[in-house]
Amino acid sequence: xxxxxxxxxxxxxxxxxxxxxxxxxxxxxxxxxxxxxxxxxxxxxxxxxxxxxxxxxxxxxxxxxxxxxxxxxxxxxxxxxxxxxxxxxxxxxxxxxxxxxxxxxxxxxxxxxxxxxxxxxxxxxxxxxxxxxxxxxxxxxxxxxxxxxxxxxxxxxxxxxxxxxxxxxxxxxxxxxxxxxxxxxxxxxxxxxxxxxxxxxxxxxxxxxxxxxxxxxxxxxxxxxxxxxxxxxxxxxxxxxxxxxxxxxxxxxxxxxxxxxxxxx
Amino acid sequence: xxxxxxxxxxxxxxxxxxxxxxxxxxxxxxxxxxxxxxxxxxxxxxxxxxxxxxxxxxxxxxxxxxxxxxxxxxxxxxxxxxxxxxxxxxxxxxxxxxxxxxxxxxxxxxxxxxxxxxxxxxxxxxxxxxxxxxxxxxxxxxxxxxxxxxxxxxxxxxxxxxxxxxxxxxxxxxxxxxxxxxxxxxxxxxxxxxxxxxxxxxxxxxxxxxxxxxxxxxxxxxxxxxxxxxxxxxxxxxxxxxxxxxxxxxxxxxxxxxxxxxxxxxxxxxxxxx
Numbered sequence: 308x309x310x311x312x313x314x315x316x317x318x319x320x321x322x323x324x325x326x327x328x329x330x331x332x333x334x335x336x337x338x339x340x341x342x343x344x345x346x347x348x349x350x351x352x353x354x355x356x357x358x359x360x361x362x363x364x365x366x367x368x369x370x371x372x373x374x375x376x377x378x379x380x381x382x383x384x385x386x387x388x389x390x391x392x393x394x395x396x397x398x399x400x401x402x403x404x405x406x407x408x409x410x411x412x413x414x415x416x417x418x419x420x421x422x423x424x425x426x427x428x429x430x431x432x433x434x435x436x437x438x439x440x441x442x443x444x445x446x447x448x449x450x451x452x453x454x455x456x457x458x459x460x461x462x463x464x465x466x467x468x469x470x471x472x473x474x475x476x477x478x479x480x481x482x483x484x485x486x487x488x489x490x491x492x493x494x495x496x497x498x499x500x501x502x503x504x505x506x507x508x509x510x511x512x513x514x515x516x517x518x519x520x521x522x523x524x525x526x527x528x529x530x531x532x533x534x535x536x537x538x539x540x541x542x543x544x545x546x547x548x549x550x551x552x553x554x555x556x557x558x559x560x561x562x563x564x565x566x567x568x569x570x571x572x
Numbered sequence: 573x574x575x576x577x578x579x580x581x582x583x584x585x586x587x588x589x590x591x592x593x594x595x596x597x598x599x600x601x602x603x604x605x606x607x608x609x610x611x612x613x614x615x616x617x618x619x620x621x622x623x624x625x626x627x628x629x630x631x632x633x634x635x636x637x638x639x640x641x642x643x644x645x646x647x648x649x650x651x652x653x654x655x656x657x658x659x660x661x662x663x664x665x666x667x668x669x670x671x672x673x674x675x676x677x678x679x680x681x682x683x684x685x686x687x688x689x690x691x692x693x694x695x696x697x698x699x700x701x702x703x704x705x706x707x708x709x710x711x712x713x714x715x716x717x718x719x720x721x722x723x724x725x726x727x728x729x730x731x732x733x734x735x736x737x738x739x740x741x742x743x744x745x746x747x748x749x750x751x752x753x754x755x756x757x758x759x760x761x762x763x764x765x766x767x768x769x770x771x772x773x774x775x776x777x778x779x780x781x782x783x784x785x786x787x788x789x790x791x792x793x794x795x796x797x798x799x800x801x802x803x804x805x806x807x808x809x810x811x812x813x814x815x816x817x818x819x820x821x822x823x824x825x826x827x828x829x830x831x832x833x834x835x836x837x838x839x840x841x842x843x844x845x846x
Contacts, residue, residue, distance in 0.1 A: 518625055523662035526622050527676040527730060528650035537675060541666025541713070 333360045340553060343367065353379040356386040358412070363553055367563045368394040368402055378406040382415035382444075391549050392421040393563050395570050396429035396458065403432040410437065410444035410475075419448045422546045425458030425490065426570055436465040439475040449480040451543050454490030455571070462494045464509065470501040477505065483513035484542050486535070486571075532572075539571060540564075573766055574600045574637050574653065574737040576621075581632035583613070583620045589630065590616040592794035600737055600769040603783060607774060607805070608791035609813050614773045615659060617791070618740040621771075622656040623649055636737070651680055653737030657727035657744050663715040669726070670696065670710035673733055680734070699732045704755055720747025728756050732763065739763075740771045745779040757782020777809045790816055797822065 331352075333339050336359040343366035356362045362380070380388055388408060396402045408417050423431045437446035452460045464479040477500075483492035496509035516538050524534035540547075550560045576598045583591035590613040598604055608614055620627045621634060623646040634641040636652055644652065664672070673696060678687050700709050703725045715723050724744050731739050741760065745753055760770065760783050772783055780802070788805055790798040792813065797820055798804065807815070816822070 517662070520662045520664050522624055522646060523658070523664070524672070524676075525646040526650055526656055526658075527672070527734060528647050528679040529675055530647050530679065531645075533675055533679065534647075537667050537672065538664065541664055544666030544713075 331355070333357055333362055335359055337361075339363070341365070342556070342559060344559070351377050353381070355381045356383060356388060358384040358386060361387045362389070364388065364390045365550065365553060365556065365559070366392050367559075367566075368392070368404070369566060376403060376405060378404075379409070380406070380417075381409045381411055382417065384412035385414045386412075387415070388417040388419075389549070389553075390417065390419045390421075391546060391553075392419075393423075393546065393567070394421070394431055394433075395424045395566060396426065396431050397570060398427045398429060400429045401432075402430070404434070405432075406435045408435075408437045408446065410439050410441060410446060412441045413443045415441065416445040417447070419446075420546055420549050421450045422543045422567075423450065423452040423460050423462075424455070424567060424570055425453070425460045425492075426455045427458060428456070429458045431458075431460045432463075433461065434463045434465070436467070437477065439466065439468040439472055439477065442471075442473045442475065444472070445476040447476075447478045449545070450482070450494075451546060452481070452483045452492055452494075453486065453539060453542065453571075454483065454492045455486040457489045459491040460493070462492070462511075463497065464495070465497045465499070466507070467499040468502050468505050468507070472502055473504040475502070475505045475507075477507040479509040481511040481513075482542070483511075484539065485513065485515050486539075536568065536571060540568070543567070574769075575635075576654075576738045576769070576771075577633075577635040578617075578621070579633045579635070581617075581620065581634065582630040583616055584628045584630055585616060585626055590794055591620065593632070594791070594794070594796055596771075596789065596796060598738060598769050598771060601764065601766045602769045602787065603764060603772060603785045604770070604787045604789060605772045605774060605780065605783075605785040605805070606789050606791050606796075607808055612791050613794045614791055615742055618656055618742045618771070618773060621649075621740055622646060622654060647679070650676075650734075650736075655731050655734060655736035655739040657724075657731055657739060657741045659743045659746065661715050661723050661727055663713075663718075665713055665716055667714050668711055669714055672714050673730060676730070676734060695733055699729050702732070703729055703759055705729065721749060721752040724748055724756060725752065728759055732759065735768070737767065738769050738771065740773070742773045743775065744772070745774055745776055753779060754782055777805055780805055792816065792822060 331354045333356045335357040338361045340363040382388055394402055394404060419435060425431050435448055446466060448464050450462050452462060454460050462481045464481055466477040468475045479496045481494035481496060483494060485492055492513050494511040494513060496511055498507050498509060500507060516535055520538055521534050550556050578594055578596040581591055581594040582589060594617060606614055616627060620629055629642055641649055674692050696710060705725055715726060724747060744756060748756060757779055785802060788800055788802060789796045798816055
């Protein structure tokens with residue numbers, strides 16, 4: 308059963324009302340931007356993006372402890388999804404991001420770029436799955452994760468290409484930056500592919516800040532803290548660049564990046 | 573006027589002693605050149621002055637205007653007036669040149685003071701124009717995708733903006749074409765003043781067509797074995813370093829032979845032959 312959701316206007320963007328289950332439809336050829344901040348988070352959400360429509364979905368999870376939340380996005384013919392999520396977990400928060408993107412018809416495509424920052428004893432569990440159930444569909448998933456203190460970040464990137472669904476393109480990337488030895492970052496890239504005629508790649512890299520990079524910046528007078536901060540901000544620069552591409556989100560970007568920097572200290 | 577003194581410096585890297593008692597004294601207003609064959613410790617000296625984590629100072633001291641440099645952290649050395657133009661500068665993804673240089677300038681100000689954006693842009697523009705660098709430079713990530721020549725110019729750009737008392741230029745001429753060499757050389761030369769001195773490490777005479785040294789030192793076997801004026805450069809250029817070895821009765825560093833195991837292929841071949 309579909310339920311129509313009341314949109315609230317927020318600086319020109321749609322905000323979704325908090326609730327338990329929301330199913331929404333984006334009409335054909337519509338171009339919708341949804342911004343979700345810590346005041347507007349919802350537990351379960353399903354969005355159908357009709358043919359030729361574009362959905363840009365930007366969300367920021369900070370204060371709330373999300374668990375068992377699920378986002379499902381269905382993309383029809385030529386529909387397009389751009390999803391950018393920032394999660395900051397502190398104290399003993401347990402945040403789960405569980406997102407399924409169903410590329411249901413030809414030429415549907417999605418680009419997902421998420422940034423996670425785990426601090427203290429927090430846990431971030433990320434499960435993002437792109438289901439290619441039609442030929443000629445594209446998915447591109449990148450996760451940039453930073454771990455600090457005794458936090459744990461689990462990155463599960465998944466993609467499925469069904470048999471007979473030809474010429475699909477799947478790219479997955481997970482990068483982790485561990486700021487100390489006690490933090491744990493796990494990356495698990497999974498590709499379930501049942502079709503030979505496809506293009507698929509996955510890459511994972513987890514490491515700490517390069518000592519040579521730190522030396523270089525410090526040799527110009529930057530303190531270790533300032534140099535590390537610059538390197539970490541550089542690490543998430545692709546995310547900041549993507550938010551810049553969404554018109555009118557300058558203040559929002561500043562706010563979330565300031566929160567990010569505050570939590571790095 | 574400032575003074576940088578290196579006194580009886582012994583430095584090791586990964587357990588191997590490279591510098592074995594280097595003595596050197598530089599004043600602002602002076603350009604010193606260090607030449608020497610490969611592997612004699614020229615880069616070790618520059619890294620040790622700046623405090624690179626891989627190099628251990630076994631004994632000796634480095635003083636900047638009487639202050640113990642070895643007790644300072646890397647960033648403190650920089651803020652006190654030391655600068656190392658590196659042979660292989662780091663590439664830092666996501667950090668723009670403008671953000672990096674602005675933060676470095678800001679680091680030199682007292683707490684509560686802030687660099688004006690106008691002043692910063694003006695300073696950066698002027699220095700990049702003098703080094704004939706491309707206008708997109710501020711927006712590019714630090715050294716990422718830079719050509720060899722652009723990286724070296726970027727080092728000199730930072731030096732011009734940060735205005736150190738002493739710069740150590742570690743093979744700043746490698747990777748530069750003739751025009752870039754001239755631009756870099758001229759820019760370094762123009763900085764010479766009672767507030768600025770340099771230690772230039774090089775293999776080639778051609779950089780010295782532009783940077784006019786006051787003193788030339790030859791570093792061999794971890795020590796400065798000969799010092800003199802520019803006539804030393806010509807002599808090295810024409811005759812190499814062997815004459816110095818002969819003159820001073822120096823031997824090459826002894827080579828330690830270490831077995832790294834048995835060659836599996838060789839032993840299996842021997843078995844087959846048997």
